[in-house]
Amino acid sequence: MTTYRYKALIAYDGTQFAGFQIQSTARTIQGELETALSKLAKGEKIRVHGAGRTDAGVHAREQVIHFDFPFYIEPAGMQKALNALTTSEVVLNHIELTDEQFHSRFQAKGKMYRYTVDNNRFRDPFLRHFSSHHRYPMAVEPVEEALRYFLGTHDFTSFASTHGETAHNRRTIYQASVEVNEAKKEWVFTFVGNGFLYNMIRIIMGTLLEVADGRRPASDIPLILEAKDREAAGKTAAPEGLCMERVYYDENDIPGS
Numbered sequence: 001m002t003t004y005r006y007k008a009l010i011a012y013d014g015t016q017f018a019g020f021q022i023q024s025t026a027r028t029i030q031g032e033l034e035t036a037l038s039k040l041a042k043g044e045k046i047r048v049h050g051a052g053r054t055d056a057g058v059h060a061r062e063q064v065i066h067f068d069f070p071f072y073i074e075p076a077g078m079q080k081a082l083n084a085l086t087t088s089e090v091v092l093n094h095i096e097l098t099d100e101q102f103h104s105r106f107q108a109k110g111k112m113y114r115y116t117v118d119n120n121r122f123r124d125p126f127l128r129h130f131s132s133h134h135r136y137p138m139a140v141e142p143v144e145e146a147l148r149y150f151l152g153t154h155d156f157t158s159f160a161s162t163h164g165e166t167a168h169n170r171r172t173i174y175q176a177s178v179e180v181n182e183a184k185k186e187w188v189f190t191f192v193g194n195g196f197l198y199n200m201i202r203i204i205m206g207t208l209l210e211v212a213d214g215r216r217p218a219s220d221i222p223l224i225l226e227a228k229d230r231e232a233a234g235k236t237a238a239p240e241g242l243c244m245e246r247v248y249y250d251e252n253d254i255p256g257s
Helices: 031-042 077-084 140-151 200-212 218-228
Strands: 004-012 048-050 059-070 090-097 110-118 152-156 170-181 186-193 242-248
Touching: 004 031, 004 077, 004 110, 031 048, 031 059, 031 077, 031 090, 077 090, 110 200, 140 170, 140 200, 140 218, 186 200, 200 218
Parallel strands: 059 242
Antiparallel strands: 004 059, 004 090, 048 059, 110 186, 110 242, 152 170, 170 186
């Protein structure tokens, strides 16, 4: 049977979702999309594949998905129809026909994530869904030192959830940086790597916040990496500050690679 493979770039506010991956008892991004596609396909089940599986409360500005559809619909028409069938929390910003060999997850060469911290004494209500609140004073110099230790290829066992399922925990980080808006008391961390373990960025952030407010020195980072022990790192930071920004399919496009 002939099918048509579509590739799409989607953005979503993950606040009211239990993550990307479909669950039988909770609302998810994948579930929302598959329900919409099933309506377009006259009841036929359509499986959506994502470049990554964001957790509950985590957002995406440019998640990449693909799916096979049983009959042809012009990409512009598919985009319009899906945007009409999903809530305003999920938007398909681009859709195209692609080669049947394309796989959004397995062919990804790298990803960019950003994590936003609201460092005001009292939480900004307009940022509460898109930033993690940390009210204690933060110093940028030790944070920048700590970020440098993450660059390169390391075993990130200490920064991975014990519930993760991967063959190995070695990953390469090409960029780990922070920008601070002093006027807004907003810190934006950027991480670019060839891949990230389950909860890896949130655990890194939980540890960096301890460095930022003086609870541990930046020089702890190499020791934590060497320990290969989840207990050596900080707590897992809140999900709402995390956003998947971009997925790379060409290694030449990855910043810092």
